[in-house]
Amino acid sequence: MSFTILKKHELVPTIHQMEITAPRVAKKAMPGQFVILRINERGERIPLTIADFDVQAGTITLIFQEIGKTTCQLASLAAGGLIADVTGPLGTPSTIGKFGTVVCVGGGVGIAPIFPIARALLEAGNRVISIIGARSADILFWEERMDAASSELHITTDDGTKGHHGFVTEVVQNLLERGKQGAHSEPGEPDGHNGQIDRVIAIGPPVMMRAVAGVTKPFGVKTVVSLNPIMVDGTGMCGACRVLVGGETKFACVDGPEFDAHEVDFTLLMSRLAMYLPEEKEAIDCKATAELAAGRQ
Amino acid sequence: MNTESKSKTRQEMAKQLPSDRRSNFDEVALGYSEEEAVAEAKRCLNCKKPLCVEGCPVEVDIPLFIRQIADRNFDAAAHTLKSTNSLPAICGRVCPQETQCEAVCILGKKKDSDPIAIGGLERFVADYEMKKGVVIPAVPESTGRSVAVVGAGPAGLTAAAELVKIGHAVTIFESLHSAGGVLVYGIPEFRLPKAIVAAEVDFIRKLGADISLNSVIGKIDTVDELLDTYDAVFLGTGAGLPSFLGIDGENLNGVYSANEFLTRVNLMKAYLFPDFDTPIKKGSHVIVVGGGNVAMDAARCALRLGADEVTIVYRRGNDELPARAEEVVNAKEEGVRFRLLTNPIRILGNENNWVTGMECINMELCEPDESGRCRPVALPGTEHNIPADITIIAVGTSPNPLVPMTTPGLKTARHGTIRANETGATSKPGVFAGGDIVTGSATVISAMGAGKVAARAIDEYVRRV
Numbered sequence: 001m002s003f004t005i006l007k008k009h010e011l012v013p014t015i016h017q018m019e020i021t022a023p024r025v026a027k028k029a030m031p032g033q034f035v036i037l038r039i040n041e042r043g044e045r046i047p048l049t050i051a052d053f054d055v056q057a058g059t060i061t062l063i064f065q066e067i068g069k070t071t072c073q074l075a076s077l078a079a080g081g082l083i084a085d086v087t088g089p090l091g092t093p094s095t096i097g098k099f100g101t102v103v104c105v106g107g108g109v110g111i112a113p114i115f116p117i118a119r120a121l122l123e124a125g126n127r128v129i130s131i132i133g134a135r136s137a138d139i140l141f142w143e144e145r146m147d148a149a150s151s152e153l154h155i156t157t158d159d160g161t162k163g164h165h166g167f168v169t170e171v172v173q174n175l176l177e178r179g180k181q182g183a184h185s186e187p188g189e190p191d192g193h194n195g196q197i198d199r200v201i202a203i204g205p206p207v208m209m210r211a212v213a214g215v216t217k218p219f220g221v222k223t224v225v226s227l228n229p230i231m232v233d234g235t236g237m238c239g240a241c242r243v244l245v246g247g248e249t250k251f252a253c254v255d256g257p258e259f260d261a262h263e264v265d266f267t268l269l270m271s272r273l274a275m276y277l278p279e280e281k282e283a284i285d286c287k288a289t290a291e292l293a294a295g296r297q
Numbered sequence: 298m299n300t301e302s303k304s305k306t307r308q309e310m311a312k313q314l315p316s317d318r319r320s321n322f323d324e325v326a327l328g329y330s331e332e333e334a335v336a337e338a339k340r341c342l343n344c345k346k347p348l349c350v351e352g353c354p355v356e357v358d359i360p361l362f363i364r365q366i367a368d369r370n371f372d373a374a375a376h377t378l379k380s381t382n383s384l385p386a387i388c389g390r391v392c393p394q395e396t397q398c399e400a401v402c403i404l405g406k407k408k409d410s411d412p413i414a415i416g417g418l419e420r421f422v423a424d425y426e427m428k429k430g431v432v433i434p435a436v437p438e439s440t441g442r443s444v445a446v447v448g449a450g451p452a453g454l455t456a457a458a459e460l461v462k463i464g465h466a467v468t469i470f471e472s473l474h475s476a477g478g479v480l481v482y483g484i485p486e487f488r489l490p491k492a493i494v495a496a497e498v499d500f501i502r503k504l505g506a507d508i509s510l511n512s513v514i515g516k517i518d519t520v521d522e523l524l525d526t527y528d529a530v531f532l533g534t535g536a537g538l539p540s541f542l543g544i545d546g547e548n549l550n551g552v553y554s555a556n557e558f559l560t561r562v563n564l565m566k567a568y569l570f571p572d573f574d575t576p577i578k579k580g581s582h583v584i585v586v587g588g589g590n591v592a593m594d595a596a597r598c599a600l601r602l603g604a605d606e607v608t609i610v611y612r613r614g615n616d617e618l619p620a621r622a623e624e625v626v627n628a629k630e631e632g633v634r635f636r637l638l639t640n641p642i643r644i645l646g647n648e649n650n651w652v653t654g655m656e657c658i659n660m661e662l663c664e665p666d667e668s669g670r671c672r673p674v675a676l677p678g679t680e681h682n683i684p685a686d687i688t689i690i691a692v693g694t695s696p697n698p699l700v701p702m703t704t705p706g707l708k709t710a711r712h713g714t715i716r717a718n719e720t721g722a723t724s725k726p727g728v729f730a731g732g733d734i735v736t737g738s739a740t741v742i743s744a745m746g747a748g749k750v751a752a753r754a755i756d757e758y759v760r761r762v
Contacts, residue, residue: 001510024517038474044565044574045474069574085474087511232565232575235472235513236697237482237537238557242548249541249548254699268548271650275550279576 002082003037006059011141014066015109016075017051023058025050025088031116032094032226032258035060036234038085039073046070047231047253049113049203050089060086063112063141069283090234091257095224096120100198101127103175104150105168105212107204108134111142113226114203119149127151129197131171133204137162169211172200176219197221202261206270213261223261227252229272244268307411308337315630319600322486322568325627326390331369334421338366340404341413348401349415354746355382355455359398359415366418375426378419379434383458383504384451384497384745386427387480389420390489392742393621427496433503437464442759445470445527446506447514447700450478451741452533452732454498455748456755457506463756467505468527470512475564478535480741482564483556485594487601488624491563515699520707520728528759529727531751532715533744536694536733542586546644547690551578551652555587555595555691562598580687583607584655586641587691588618593625595689596633607633608683612640612660612673636683638662640675644688654684696734704728712737721751727762729755 007019025035034049052061066072077083094117102121106114111132122128130150134140135158147153154171155163164171179197200223202212209225216223229241229252236254243252244265250256311327312318318325329337341363349359358377365374378385394416399405405412426432442465446453449471457467475481477494502508514520514534523530539554541547558577561567565575583599585592588611599607609628611618614637618625629635638660645654659679662671696713708716708724714737721729731747733739 024512028517042566042573044576085511087472087474087513089516090513232557232560233473233482235537235699237539238560239539239541239554240557244548268650271550272548275578276576279570283571283574283576 002084003086005077005079005081005083008077008079008081010075011063012139014075015139015141016064016066017141018062018064018074018077019059020062020083020086021058022060022086022088025086026053026055026058026060029053029060029089030093031096031120032113033089033091034234034257035062035086035088036090036231037062037074037083037087039070039077040084043073043084044070045085045232045234047090047228047234049226049228049257050116051112052116060088063109065109068280072284087234091253092255094120094201094226094258096124098125101129101179101196103172103197103200104128104130105172105200105202105204105208106130106132106146107168107202107208108139110202110204110208110226111140111146114201115142115145115149117201117203118146122149122151129175130154131156131168133157133168133208135159167211168202168204168208169215172202172212173215176216176221180219200224200261201226201258206266206273209261209264210266213264213266217262224258225261225264226257227259227264227269228257229269230275242272304336304340305407305410307340307414308333308417310414310417315632318487319597319631320603322601324490325487328424329417329421331371334366334418335369337414338363338418341367342403344403348403349398352398352401354397354742355388355749357381357398357419362422363413363415363418366422371422371425372429374422376432378422379426382419382745383455383501385419386423386493387451387489387497388742388745389416389418389423390493391480391484392416392419393740395622397742427493431496431500431503433500434462436461436505439466440464440760442466442529442762443468443527444529444531444755444759445523446531446533447520447523448472448478448533448535448732448734449476449498449508450533450535450732450744451480452535452734452744452748452751453478453531454501455745456531456533456729456731456752457748458501458504459749459752460755461501461505463752465756465759468507468509470509470514470518470523472511472513473564474510476508476510478533482560483591483594485559485563485598487597488594513699515703520700520704520725524727528762529729529755531721531748531755532700532723532728532730532734533732533748534697534700534734535744536738537697538695538713539690540693540695541690542641542692544641544643546646546652549644549646549652550650551580551685551687552644553578553687553689555585555591555689556694558595558689559591559598562602568598568602577602578687579603580685581605582685583687583689584610584683584685585689585691586610587693588613588620589691589693590620590624591694592689592691593620593628593633595691597628597631599687599689600631600633604687608685609633609635610639610641610655610657610683611635611637613671614638614662617662617671638673640673642680645682652686652688654682655688656680656682694733694738696737700734717751719750720754721747722754722758727758729758
């Protein structure tokens with residue numbers, strides 16, 4: 001039993017959106033959860049966060065960036081194509097509650113997984129301030145969706161081609177400072193929107209998440225990050241995804257993927273993510289070689 | 298009965314030479330030829346009270362199938378085996394016969410005499426049938442009852458086969474993309490070819506069991522949701538959670554749990570990288586911590602991947618190694634080094650967070666502890682470093698908590714095992730369990746035995762509801 005690709009398009013250069021028929025996964029999916037997929041009999045198992053799900057249509061939406069052999073191969077598939085295996089929903093769902101004002105930060109391809117979380121937090125009655133950032137405007141996506149899922153949306157680009165010229169952390173810092181002053185000068189504002197930030201959730205590259213954690217820590221604001229280490233089975237069986245949180249080893253696939261940002265050892269996360277870089281290069285070279293060979297025939 | 302005419306020594310099974318096999322993943326033991334099998338079968342005493350059958354958790358009629366081999370009636374032998382054991386090609390390869398059926402064989406009790414090679418003969422018959430084409434027995438009319446089996450490992454496959462053979466509708470839910478559980482992710486190709494597992498799984502599918510892959514129970518459906526659709530549930534989710542040592546350096550790059558290392562090699566075929574997409578670190582100096590079958594499997598895989606030196610570090614002595622004796626011999630023949638009475642203190646790493654070695658301490662054995670094994674005690678001042686670029690931790694596994702966590706009313710015991718009585722019934726009505734999820738890490742055959750016993754209790758239960 002394979003899984004059919006219903007829709008697929010390149011959102012922005014190298015970042016793709018794919019809708020897959022997976023009714024049983026869609027029925028149970030919650031914000032913050034992920035699937036493990038394997039393209040074909042020779043494929044590796046990779047985790048991808050569920051960016052959206054539609055119970056009625058029985059579909060899940062995945063967003064991925066071409067970074068390794070598997071994501072490149074995935075990018076080459078079109079609507080009507082098949083994926084051998086999709087397993088999920090995996091991982092502990094995001095904690096959705098009524099926190100007050102929540103800042104949702106999505107960096108790069110991390111905009112996709114932050115979307116269902118922002119939407120759920122908004123539906124739960126929170127004031128949701130979202131910040132989405134990318135290197136440049138041409139690789140920024142899902143502005144409209146994020147706008148609809150937020151009370152307030154900020155955009156940042158590293159090169160200043162759109163929104164705030166700079167990093168998401170600068171906007172987070174501003175919001176926290178504004179909130180701190182607001183909390184002192186206008187306490188008891190009727191709708192509670194005194195600017196105070198009650199929670200931050202950040203998903204993006206590890207450097208970005210580490211930077212956000214660094215900014216929020218002095219303010220003592222609870223901050224959650226979603227980690228994406230290397231996984232194999234995704235059910236707690238192999239321990240490839242172990243991360244250090246508060247000095248304790250955790251398996252991101254079952255204990256996470258969300259953890260307290262102020263407790264995460266990001267250095268370890270980044271070094272473990274780099275473990276197979278030489279092999280990834282080899283695999284991509286092989287792909288290029290194979291294509292070259294195919295082209296010659 | 299004139300036993301003196303029987304040969305005292307068993308037919309040796311041909312094996313690949315150690316120098317050849319240490320660099321390939323092909324099966325090590327090559328199986329009996331027809332002549333060898335018949336000669337071995339003729340050694341059987343055909344005891345009136347066959348102790349071997351009592352020694353078999355799945356109650357194979359051992360004397361009968363051996364007599365049928367001796368009579369060259371291999372089809373009948375296959376039928377005899379399959380009537381009680383749905384996975385004979387697997388059991389013939391990985392069962393610890395030396396501690397079960399063969400341990401009680403009368404032939405083996407006599408001085409200088411080997412017990413009959415029951416495992417080798419079982420494998421011969423199963424392989425014979427597979428080559429010839431497996432006969433699918435007719436299944437009785439449907440009982441109208443249905444059972445969900447969680448986990449397609451040895452326990453679940455056996456329970457499923459027994460239940461479909463009675464006429465119940467069975468769906469097996471498997472979390473991975475391939476059925477077999479530890480048979481596909483844990484045991485390497487050179488001990489148990491995956492084509493053999495696939496063929497035996499196919500037999501169970503052809504008997505009529507449905508297998509739903511990529512289905513993590515506890516996530517995609519809970520046990521309670523399964524009970525809405527099925528009359529009973531069997532839990533055979535195994536002991537899949539890897540244990541670590543809890544020492545410094547375990548999160549360094551290059552440190553694997555044996556589960557991860559073996560899953561990459563076996564299930565994902567990383568030994569064929571880059572033809573297969575999953576990578577693995579091959580290593581030149583590999584340390585494997587542990588002395589069980591899993592440790593032997595990991596060490597022998599590491600050798601085959603091309604490591605220069607593979608060392609088993611085990612805190613007890615040679616006699617205490619929990620691995621099958623045969624596998625220890627195989628590993629030694631292939632060149633795996635053993636540092637016994639040695640215990641890791643910490644794993645050493647460099648500034649790039651990569652493993653460089655392991656600090657160990659020598660141990661000595663003192664009085665036996667409550668487990669009956671000698672308790673190892675560290676010898677202060679014997680600390681030393683062993684260089685390594687890959688270390689593999691093979692010190693056991695515990696049950697996966699996913700199902701117990703999501704199943705209210707299901708009682709668990711210490712170490713997270715599910716409580717079940719001798720028939721497999723749990724504290725939750727309609728829910729049965731067996732295999733490693735109940736006993737903690739044990740053997741393929743004991744899990745199969747538990748699956749078989751539970752199938753009987755499930756049959757009784759679903760007929761009542």
